[in-house]
Amino acid sequence: MRVEGLRLNYGGADIVKGLDLELPAGRISVIVGANGCGKSTLLRGLSRLLKPSAGHVLLDGDELHRLAPRALARRVALLPQTPVTPEALSVRELVAHGRAPYRSALRRESGEDRAAVERALDSTQLQGLADTVVSDLSGGQRQRAWIAMALAQETDVLLLDEPTTYLDLAHQVDVLETVWELNARRGTTVVMVLHDLNLAARYAHHLVALKDGVLVAQGSPAEVVTTPIVREVLGLETVVIPDPVAGTPMVVPRAGAAAVITRSGEPGAGGDAAPSGTHGPAEQVAAPAKPTVRNSNGEQA
Template structure:
């Protein structure tokens, strides 16, 4: 059976050259501080997944790394430079973001929304090109929304809209892609399709991925690097097989469980235990 390390060895050369770091970052909203003095370095060319309970700071950290939330202390560095001091278009040409619960202009069509992902590549004198057409078409096709291209976004179901937003992020064709709960509103089949698609982008193009996921088993299956957070701090980080233990799940999620090997992926599989189940007890 193939293992994640076997898959890693089958990859082509990593082409990602950009680095993304947070140094002694403090984050919050108003007077409420959520993240205090956090340091993190995203491994270039890998899939990093951030996990943790609600309100632990996962999305807040992702928003700061995407320059959507200015730190109240410390700094986020893109290629060693403060991301807050970089021109917006320069950041957008390198780093794409799928935020949580994005909103589209009223009446905009699917193809027009996905096409907005190409704006960072439009210079003062550069017009729409065949390359832009190809990027949009490929993004629509990859996310299974090509047949919706002429539909208004506000007429779509939640799952369809989520795939359209992912298509827009993909059409941007950045070397770093940040995704906050990309599987929201998707059924199980489309969750796997989207995560497989993102993994393919990473394997084939070396795109650095950072995603917030709620499903711990999907996180274990798709992450090269996992960051587990609780209370605005990092509790553990590393390869899922190295850090995901019954003790970690108990500390981070307050949940009793057993950790097995997933027979399909050879990654950790977390099996929750109810209050009345005792590990090792007879059935």
């Protein structure tokens, strides 16, 4: 998926401002940045929920906003932030809704539709809960059910808007492990928005950092999660060290409120001076303490 000169606006105000991106096929890309920087707006543009005021979104060379709705739904699946939980609907019934792009008034559920639903349930480890009412699931299980519905569409691209919102850490990891395994098994291109930089660095192959609707950096976690870039994107003084488990970059905020950068770009009064340097490799202050489980290239140890 490629983005060229993309502008997206609400009420005449540009939110995403002339963005150029290359989102690698078959990999997991994560969009990061402060609240209000345009992350979710960009995802809406990538899913065609928001029409660009300028620029293009290309999928395998095809202009996304010129595709017929049914053709688009067979190529791109979107899981929005905090979808409304249906009442009295089983997990299997919810997942079956993902087959809507393949049905019509004259074509009801086929054997292939049923097989696709079973594959999605298997992939998300939900077969044992297939007949459970969705509203009775835990937060993590419910999110996996929504992901299964998106998987049942059998698209090449899966867009996830903050899939870990309102989940505790254990359920966040559960959902992201599910996404990682699906990408590894199916080769689906995944683009998602996350707030947690450390989880983003651990589960992404490719990171996109935004500030005020403008691209600050894109590349591997090691290229993007650095002290200078975190300072620019979040206005926060940090140290970046290797994650002792995964070996990926891990952001540690400096102690004290004075570590927060002011609008002028200078450290807050009374705090340590901001470290000098340009956008370069992460500040490595310690080697991984344990054998890595997953390295920065996404390989299992």
